[in-house]
Amino acid sequence: MPNSQVQKNTILEVKELNAWFGDFHAVKNINLKVEQNDILALIGPSGCGKSTFIRTINRLHEEVPGARVTGEVRLLGQDIYKMDPVKIRRQVGMVFQKPNPFPGLSIFENVAVGLKLSGIQRKSILTEIVEKSLKQAALWNEVKDKLNEPGTSLSGGQQQRLCIARALAVTPPILLMDEPTSALDPISTARIEDLLQDLKKYVTIVIVTHNMQQASRVSTKTAFFLSGELIEFGDTSQVFTKPNKQKTEEYITGRFG
Amino acid sequence: MDSEINTLQQLKHQISIMGGYVEKALEEATYALIARKVEHLDNIDKIEEKINEIHVVIDAACFKLLAKLSPFASDLRLILACFKMNNDLERMGDHARNISLGTRMYLSRKEIPLEKDFLQMTNEARWMVKAALDAFVTKDAEKAQKVLEHDDVVDQLKDRLTQQMKDLIKKDPDFVESGIDLILFSRNLERIGDLATNIAEDVIFIASGDDVRHGGIAVDG
Numbered sequence: 001m002p003n004s005q006v007q008k009n010t011i012l013e014v015k016e017l018n019a020w021f022g023d024f025h026a027v028k029n030i031n032l033k034v035e036q037n038d039i040l041a042l043i044g045p046s047g048c049g050k051s052t053f054i055r056t057i058n059r060l061h062e063e064v065p066g067a068r069v070t071g072e073v074r075l076l077g078q079d080i081y082k083m084d085p086v087k088i089r090r091q092v093g094m095v096f097q098k099p100n101p102f103p104g105l106s107i108f109e110n111v112a113v114g115l116k117l118s119g120i121q122r123k124s125i126l127t128e129i130v131e132k133s134l135k136q137a138a139l140w141n142e143v144k145d146k147l148n149e150p151g152t153s154l155s156g157g158q159q160q161r162l163c164i165a166r167a168l169a170v171t172p173p174i175l176l177m178d179e180p181t182s183a184l185d186p187i188s189t190a191r192i193e194d195l196l197q198d199l200k201k202y203v204t205i206v207i208v209t210h211n212m213q214q215a216s217r218v219s220t221k222t223a224f225f226l227s228g229e230l231i232e233f234g235d236t237s238q239v240f241t242k243p244n245k246q247k248t249e250e251y252i253t254g255r256f257g
Numbered sequence: 258m259d260s261e262i263n264t265l266q267q268l269k270h271q272i273s274i275m276g277g278y279v280e281k282a283l284e285e286a287t288y289a290l291i292a293r294k295v296e297h298l299d300n301i302d303k304i305e306e307k308i309n310e311i312h313v314v315i316d317a318a319c320f321k322l323l324a325k326l327s328p329f330a331s332d333l334r335l336i337l338a339c340f341k342m343n344n345d346l347e348r349m350g351d352h353a354r355n356i357s358l359g360t361r362m363y364l365s366r367k368e369i370p371l372e373k374d375f376l377q378m379t380n381e382a383r384w385m386v387k388a389a390l391d392a393f394v395t396k397d398a399e400k401a402q403k404v405l406e407h408d409d410v411v412d413q414l415k416d417r418l419t420q421q422m423k424d425l426i427k428k429d430p431d432f433v434e435s436g437i438d439l440i441l442f443s444r445n446l447e448r449i450g451d452l453a454t455n456i457a458e459d460v461i462f463i464a465s466g467d468d469v470r471h472g473g474i475a476v477d478g
């Protein structure tokens with residue numbers, strides 16, 4: 001297998017990561033690495049810590065009162081817990097279950113707002129990046145003639161793609177998505193899934209999904225969480241055909257969860 | 258009838274029923290041959306019909322279960338393996354039928370005293386079929402491994418028997434027809450052994466996810 005010899009860049013490296021809500025130990029000693037062009041799917045039963053884990057990757061978790069994190073999260077080699085949390089949150093966007101375009105802002109402004117916060121003011125540059133981001137999010141053709149209409153005027157699936165464009169605009173090293181299609185109809189879901197395949201050329205993706213078919217369709221790596229622990233982490237094709245751990249086997253064949 | 262197979266448990270059960278028919282067909286054909294009791298061949302056409310019927314049903318059921326369950330891991334492996342085993346069992350049935358058809362002619366020809374090699378070969382082939390099916394029912398990879406180890410024995414017996422028949426025919430051309438019959442029987446038994454080996458490999462695949470065919474070639478992706 002000569003291909004496996006090719007050295008890929010590590011985008012995300014998590015080392016001995018723990019997260020608490022007060023006394024409650026929600027995420028336990030996680031170690032994993034995600035490489036360039038990977039799509040990592042996080043699967044596991046409800047309450048196993050998927051959202052908590054993904055929220056440690058852009059320092060959202062510690063926003064919860066009483067919440068705490070130990071360990072390392074390295075993005076492009078840099079430990080984000082040694083950096084300015086506000087900057088990290090601005091740089092590493094998250095797409096949530098419910099599309100959340102900024103109310104009152106136009107489609108254009110929704111995408112441009114992060115850029116403006118980071119100091120880009122020139123209209124021509126903003127226009128260029130907004131167009132590029134909307135194209136990457138496969139939304140451009142549908143909105144190019146109504147960029148000044150409110151973001152909230154779009155359909156649910158379009159709003160979700162707008163949120164993806166907003167996250168992409170600041171050229172993050174990684175895109176975090178927490179059940180991004182759970183609130184969408186099957187066609188909008190399929191569009192987002194297709195989009196992920198295009199996006200992985202530009203950005204590494206971590207996606208939480210409770211839908212195992214989705215995880216197996218879209219991802220290259222799969223991490224199975226149970227009770228805050230990472231039970232199994234590996235190539236998606238291996239995890240879904242020949243899991244190494246009995247617990248993974250039981251979960252993905254629907255024996256529990 | 259495929260609507261009766263709605264679970265993996267039911268699918269497994271149908272495979273073992275089909276396996277039972279194959280064993281029965283093989284038993285009747287080889288008994289008729291060895292004991293020279295032609296009446297034992299009468300059942301084989303009926304058994305063949307059953308095998309063909311189940312073959313179609315299991316095919317449809319695998320197709321349906323794949324679509325309905327979108328299975329993963331051991332469930333996925335089980336359905337894929339059943340799909341292959343179904344074909345292999347059907348072909349075993351064909352070989353048993355070949356032996357049965359040949360036996361009708363053979364029993365009307367000049368009798369060759371059956372050597373112990375031929376009897377042993379029959380027993381080996383039948384043991385392999387039974388052991389592979391047992392291993393499937395109990396998901397016993399070790400037993401399946403034993404089946405794999407027996408394949409060479411059947412192959413060697415076939416080669417030896419073929420040589421014996423050639424020698425016999427050269428010495429006494431009166432044995433030409435019955436000698437060729439026995440060569441063909443041993444060829445069918447050898448194929449049955451090969452197919453039992455396939456089933457044993459499928460059992461290992463179900464149990465472990467490992468593809469042990471052809472010495473286990475690594476496949477990417």
Ligand SMILES: Nc1ncnc2c1ncn2[C@@H]1O[C@H](COP(=O)(O)OP(=O)(O)O)[C@@H](O)[C@H]1O
Pocket residue numbers: 021024026044045046047048049050051052053064
């Ligand atoms: N704000 C919170 N305060 C206290 N406990 C929480 C909070 N949010 C989540 N939890 C608990 O942490 C665990 C992990 O939750 P979460 O990461 O949301 O799971 P998942 O996303 O896998 O469904 C659960 O037991 C949940 O009840």
Ligand SMILES: [Mg+2]
Pocket residue numbers: 050051052178208
């Ligand atoms: Mg969650």
